[in-house]
Each structure stands twice: as structure tokens, then as C-alpha cells.
Amino acid sequence: MKIILAQQNYHIGNFESNTQKIIAAIEEGKKQHADLMVFSELCICGYPPLDLLDFTNFIEKCNESIDMIRSHTQGIGVLIGTPSVNEKKEGKNLFNSAYLLYNNTIVDVVHKSLLPTYDVFDEYRYFEPAYAWHTMMFNGKKLAVTICEDIWNLGDNPLYRICPMDALIKEQPDVMINLSASPFDYTRIEERKAIIQANVAKYKIPLIYCNTVGSQTEIIFDGGSLVFDKDANLLKEGKYFEEDMLTVNFLDNGSFEEMSIATSKEISSVKWNPSVYDQHLHTDRIYDAIVLGVKDYFSKMGFKHAILGSSGGIDSAVTLAIACEALGNENVHALLLPSQYSTGHSVDDAVALSKKLGNPYDLIAIQPVFDAFMDQLKPIYKDLPFNLAEENIQARTRGNLLMAVANKFGYILLNTTNKSECATGYGTLYGDMAGGISVLGDVYKMQVYALANHINRNGEIIPQHIIDKAPSAELRPNQKDSDSLPDYSLLDAILYQYIERHHGSKEIIAMGFEKEMVERTLRLVNISEYKRNQFCPIIRVSPKAFGVGRRVPIVANYLS
């Protein structure tokens, strides 16, 4: 039985494009004489569809797509993910389902049992879990079909009380097939392989794992579909961050035909200690993920041109280089917006960067606009001393100018805020916090440096001076980030323990960080919730990003 895994990039709610893409893969499968095509979780509508599932019409469109795809299944089986209606009058209205289509018929249907409802996942908001399980018969083989999270409960995962594969294995299936929409974070690739391998080790039958790929606003799916033989050897591995098709030939004896083994049983080669923050961990895949995040945001929104404020600092430099990689240098417009407090180097460095990258740039001084603001505010401000208010006016003048050019020419503003700033609220709402999507909002400052070095790995793209100089917002004379914040190497390590690891102040202090610094940092995080609440979507690369995966009440008074 020839099986093809289709690892594809879908667009949520774009039924026409998704259906065409799926049918094209089936037609290609027919050419290759495939017996069975495997697609990913909820691929019909794209994952995650969120509250669009509440519209009857949305579910009707899913069914229409299934009907269209069904008409292309003469002589070829198709395993495909779609929402389906719960006909019983109890529980939620929908299931998260896998359909087996063959010869223009819906041959069989199974539903997802374990519904992730944590971090970025909200599946129990929409779906009723399955309470009964059965294998599917196809081509004389018994298929144990599960959906994503279903195989993540191996007895050591305390999140669920049931384990669907424990039920399915009783029917003595020939192969496990999992339809997935498993998002990327920089820890995930090894973890995912280990979990899937552990399923094979436990149930001792082959496993075919088809993941989706592509970015959906903030969530990136990295692909990397997998095929394991019954001895837990990895036979095939899909590409990461791009579409792919994997072909395997499943023999009657329950093994796969003549295939070299991709890796040994020992999957995870990276020895990562999650209890310690490592700014250099997986910089390469973080870079690839963010590039895909920018690319897909623009293509799925129908945008072509980006704009960003290029300050001569490290954050905007890395953002600019990533945007040029994702969108093409000619489509990324840099706007240099020096203030009276900007050093000469700032402009020189920003110009040098754009010359190196070959992207268009313009320069607008903000001083005349700032002066006009101050003139108009004079009757109210009177002679009060310069403080944060004036710094914010400058930052917002920059935001306004960036949006003015963006609106006039149809560009989308890329936000350049990093995760350390986002965490501590070190940024101005409607100023440097403006933008359509945040490129670096899930990488700490020290990771931004690692990305800069990665970008320069084959020769200098980002001028070394940008990497070497001390960070500054340049909103008052001789301002440095270090005036307001701890050293980034310490700050990032504390933030990591708080955000990613959920440790409280007591535990972080016990790790050896200075008490005053820890308490001040955690306080900054907690009083900045209102700012993050109005921040744009952040391309997610870590196990705990700000945004949809982290929900904290704004009016809360909880500071440790």
C-alpha cells in the first residue's frame, strides 16, 4: 500500500484555495499510484479556525469542500481533517474529525479525543471529545487514526484521564496514522519526535505522522512530518518551514519497503537544560520560523510592502534583515527618524545597513513635529520639566510618521519591539509599539544579538557597530537602556524564569539573582499587562509567548 503524506500550508477560511491545494495533491498522488493520501488536522478550513466555527455557514463550506474533494477519490483513499457536526443533543456542537474518503464516499469518520485547551490552544471551546474509538479498515489494513494531541498522553502526561491509543490497540491495528497541526516553538522538534517515537515503542506498530506547515498570524506550524517503522526507527522526515510530500510503501508484512533509515533510535541530539536560559539555543530555526512568519502574514493578508523605523539599533536592523529575506529587499521600506538626541552614528549605521541590504530608505527628522506638539501643549504643560511625556511624544511622532507613509502607499508597519522590552513595558504605546505584526516580540534582547550574528554568518550584513554599541531609545540626552533596565543578560535570564518557567520571585531569588532586581523585574512585567493587551500579534517561537498563549487579567493586583 503506497501512502503519501501531504504536508501543506493552508489559509484559514480560504476554502477555495485550500480545496484546490488538496485536490492538486490527490491528483499528484494518483499519478504516483498512491493508495492512500494523508492530510493534516482541520486542513479543510485551516488551523486554528477559532470562533469562525460558530458560523453555520462556515461548517457548510467545510462540508462543501469535503464533497468536492470526495469527487476526486476514485481509486484513491484520502484521510483528511475537518470539523464535523455532533448530531447528539448533548455536548458541544462540533467534533474535530478525520474523514476517510474513497471512491466518492465518506467511508469512515473518527473524532479527536484529547482537546488541547492551554497556551495558544482553545479546542474545548469548540469541540466535543470522542468517547468511543474504532480502527478504520482500508485496503485490507486496520488503521488506528488519531488526531494530533490524541497521541500525546502516554500515561506520563497528567493533562488527560484517557488515552485513545490504549483503546485502539485492542483492535490490533496494522499502523498508526496521526493527522496533526502541531505548532513550532524552539523546543518542539525534539520533543515531538520523542513523543511520537515513544508511541511506537509502546504500541510496537509503525506510525505515520502528517503535520501542517505555515504561519497563521502568530502561530507557526513547522511541518517536519514523520514516518517511524515498528522498531521505532525514523524512516522519513518532512522538510521544516516549507511544504513537502513524503511517500512510503507499506508492505503486507507490516513493514515499509526498502528504505534507508533516516536516523538512529536516539532522536534528540540537542542536550538542552530547560531550567537554564540559553540565548544561543536553536538560533537557526528561530530565524527560519520568523522569516516564514513574516512571509505568510503578508501573503495571507494580501500585502506586499513593509515599512519599518530603522534607528541604527540592533532590533530594527535584525527586523529589517529578516523582512528583506521574507519579502524581498525591494519591498521593505526603511524610514530613518532621528530625533535631536540621536547620535550621528544612528543615521550612518541605518544607512549603511540599507545600502548593504539594498532596500529603499528615507529620512525624516522628527524635531519640527515635536516642536509643533510642544508649542500646542505649552498652555497646558507650562514650565513643567521634560520627562517621560516628552519622550513618548517623540516616539509617537515616529509612530505617526511611519503610519502616514504606510497609509499613503499601502505598506504594512513591522514592529521592532523585542521580548525583553515587551515584558518590561519598555516602549511607548502608539509609538514604537505600533505595527501590524511584531517580528521580534518573542525573542529576548540577547537572542536578538544571536540572530544578528546568525544573519552575518556568511559575511557582514548588519554593520558590526550596530551589534557592538550600547542600546538606546535616543529620546533624551545620552539615554541608554541600562539607565532604566538591568543588564539584558541578567534581565533576560530572570524574564525567562518568570515567563517561560512560571517561577515566582522566591524561586528566582533562590537561583542566585539579586532580590531587588528580581522583584523590580517581575513588577515591571505585571504592571505592563495593559500595554501588551494593545500590542500587535507576535510571531511565536518560544514555549511561552506574550499574546494569545498568555492571558493575564489587566486589573489584577498580583506582583510576584
Place this chain on the structure above:
Amino acid sequence: MKIILAQQNYHIGNFESNTQKIIAAIEEGKKQHADLMVFSELCICGYPPLDLLDFTNFIEKCNESIDMIRSHTQGIGVLIGTPSVNEKKEGKNLFNSAYLLYNNTIVDVVHKSLLPTYDVFDEYRYFEPAYAWHTMMFNGKKLAVTICEDIWNLGDNPLYRICPMDALIKEQPDVMINLSASPFDYTRIEERKAIIQANVAKYKIPLIYCNTVGSQTEIIFDGGSLVFDKDANLLKEGKYFEEDMLTVNFLDNGSFEEMSIATSKEISSVKWNPSVYDQHLHTDRIYDAIVLGVKDYFSKMGFKHAILGSSGGIDSAVTLAIACEALGNENVHALLLPSQYSTGHSVDDAVALSKKLGNPYDLIAIQPVFDAFMDQLKPIYKDLPFNLAEENIQARTRGNLLMAVANKFGYILLNTTNKSECATGYGTLYGDMAGGISVLGDVYKMQVYALANHINRNGEIIPQHIIDKAPSAELRPNQKDSDSLPDYSLLDAILYQYIERHHGSKEIIAMGFEKEMVERTLRLVNISEYKRNQFCPIIRVSPKAFGVGRRVPIVANYLS
């Protein structure tokens, strides 16, 4: 057995203030010789605590609060809501629990079974449901204690597969007691009473229902705690939108002592047809809810002074009047920001309003700043014609000036956008969409008029001219909202069918609305998701508000 219901306003994560408030009520209960005090759901930490529940330290603080409260329970029973740890190594880490405290001991614990995970609710994100049920013995009585949603499944609610009261009733309890955190929307008061009454009708024992009160960022809890006798007569009803204590004397014969019956069995006097949009429905309670929402946002965030842009239009007028009611007129600063396109009336009307309300106001013309922006943009804009970009520059200049005054003096910017604008994206990001909290973001334009008339019910506060004139953003010559949008009476009715009722274009057109208008309106809603994503929290008064209760993917391409 004397029972007192404590309907209190808590502050999420403010353990000190919540614990003090609870202990004060217990001490008052002791004075009144109460046998049992009933508090609301998760009152120890405030509801909803969201991801703060992920911190071990947060749960420890809940337990410390329980210990402190426990030490005040000599001779008095206390039923109280708190998160508790799931000691089993399967399922989620926490339960949403009710503790019975007595004589410094935790006498009994029950857990919530039905975990709302829809709209603004995310309970399955955090909690494991109860799978077994038992009544609590106290003072010789059997108490069937449930938590909020637990009593909302009466067989006709298709959301759940179990019904905890069906299990509890088998133990022949004497009374049902429900600890609740049930949020307000304008349809909710009648619905809630009807559900609770239906429980009494079904189980034929009395029911004591204790709700929380107060606003938590966007979600308003309206109080209105209830006591029903076994014949489903409403005996007591707590105040709405304020704290209250209700005392009942539960007799050995299973009835309540000598109490006049508050209302007849027929609870719902408002004949509301949810399939038709009614802009006048419950204007009074919407007003009270929003006033509480503003008041609590400021008090819980530790703010005192508000600022807003007063344009002479209806939205800012209603916002200003509400803010003066909530915060005191002397604490609300109006900033008049006329453009060159503003009519003389705009300033006159705004001044007249502030004189009537007695709140401080200032005027800053935006033209000089706009001119400075245009000068600086000239080399890039060249001679391109005036369009939306220039309108946005003016709106953002206003936003910048408002934030400039807010930052200098420590004021919080109130947003004046209404739900019709928010739905259609008729507003400028970082301009008129700026603000700390949205006062009118959950009331459609026609409801804003109803609120204006309500504010004027005892005499003119909002000048009639503001109510009568045609709405305009005044960002280009002779601009009117009706140039860009359908008539608000039609627009609001279409939006209501789409947002609140989840009808698609086909269904709405079938109701008799014009096809082109419906499709254009729905398209505007769907392409504005990115704007709403960066909008501030909206005080929620409807069954479907934008914000946390409505989650739509930004990159989705789904337009009907």
C-alpha cells in the same frame, strides 16, 4: 439556621484586600448570629484569575488566605470559593472548589463539574471537572453545594453530558446552595432567574444563590443574588451593581422564616425577542453597568483622573457624562481638539457640555501639528492628493495630544469608540482608537443615542444639538459618517444579526436587508479584525462583545 449571603466586589490577585473583606463580612455575620455565611465563586483570588493560576505562588497565596479566614470561623460556617490542587496525577492541576470552613477546620470540599469554555470563559484551560458528587452536612442539614455553571444544565442545555444536581438530589439534600461568578449582559438578569427558578421547580427544594459583583477589566458582575423557597417563589434578591448582604432564616421544616415573597413565580416581565435588534432594550441597566465598569477599572488600577477627547459629538458626550458619574466631574478632563474641518458648533457643543457637567476642559487646535507633519512628509508624499492618510494623521495627532496630556499629569485616556465603529473598522488605530479602556465599545450607535436620552431623563445634560446633528469625524470638508457607512439604524440591525446572533450573509439577506449592504457590512467587519486586535479592553454589556469573548483569526480569509 441563619444564613447570610455576602455579595462582594473582589480585586483579582489582591489577596490582602479580598481576605480582609471576607473576614469583615464573617465578623458582621457573627454579630448577627449567623450560622452560615455564603460567599461567591473563586472569591479568594477574584474571578477570572486566568493564567495567574499557573503560578504555584498564586495557589499558595489562596491557601494562605483560606488559613487566615479559617481562623475566624469559630462557631460560624463559611462556604467559600477558591482554586484547589488536584492531587491525582491525571487531568488538569487544579479544581474550581467550594470549601466549607467551620471551627478553624476545612470541613468539606466540593469541586465544580461544568466548566464554561465559551465566550469570555476559559475554565477548562485551568480546571479539571469533578467526576463524583456528595452533599455537605452542616448544622444537621444536607447542603447540595454547586458552583455557578453546575446548575445551568437542565437537560435542555446541550453543552454538557452530565448534570451534577441529578447526582446530588439522590442524597435528598435540604437546600441547594450555589456559589457563582455570573457576568452581566443586558439579557442575563431574566435568563439567570429563569434558570435558577427552573432548578427549584425540578428538584423541589430551596435554592440559595450567591453571586459576585464588580467589574474585572472588561467583564462586569452584576450581583443580584437570589433566594428561592421550595415552591419556586423568589424570597430575596440582592442589589444590582453594588455590594449587598442577604439574610435568610432556614427552618427545620425546610422552609424560610416569615418572609414576604419578593415577586410572583413569573420572573421575567420583559418580553424580549432576541431575533430582532432593539436599541432601547434595558438602557437603564446598560448605563449602570458601564458606570460600574469605569469606576472599578480606575479604582482597581489605582487611577483617579480620566481624560478624553471631547468632539462635540454624541459618543464623546455620552462617554464624558458616564465618566463624570463614575469618577466625579472634577476628575474628568475633556480635551477639545478641533481640526480645520471642525464646525463652530463642535467646539460650542463640547464647551456647553463641560459647563453643564462641571468638568475641567482645555482646547488645543491640531492644525499647526498637522501642518508640521505635512511639511516633513512633503518630500515623500510629493503632490499626491489628500486621502485617508491625511485623515489618519489628524486622528493620530489628536491621539498623541491626548496621550501627551495624560502622560504628563497621570490621567488615563478613555476611549470613545462605539460598537458600530469598532465592528466596521471606522476609526484610526493609535488615533481615535487609542485609550486605556473602551467605554462604549459594546453599544451600537443607536444605543449610544438611547444612553444620551437616558442621561437627559431628568433634564438636559447633553445639549440637544449634540443628539440631533448628523455624526461626523470632521477630518475632511463636510465629512459625514453616512458618506462611508449605511444609516446607523440599518447598520446596527445588520451588525446585531452577524455579531450577536451569528447569522451569515444569506440568512441576514433573507430577513429583508439589502444584499449589497449586508455583504459590504460583513466584509467591513471581517477585514477589521487586525484593528480590533490592538484595541483596548471593552466594557462588556451585550451577549457578544468584541474582545476576549470573540476570537477570530486575523489572517483568515472568510468574508460571509
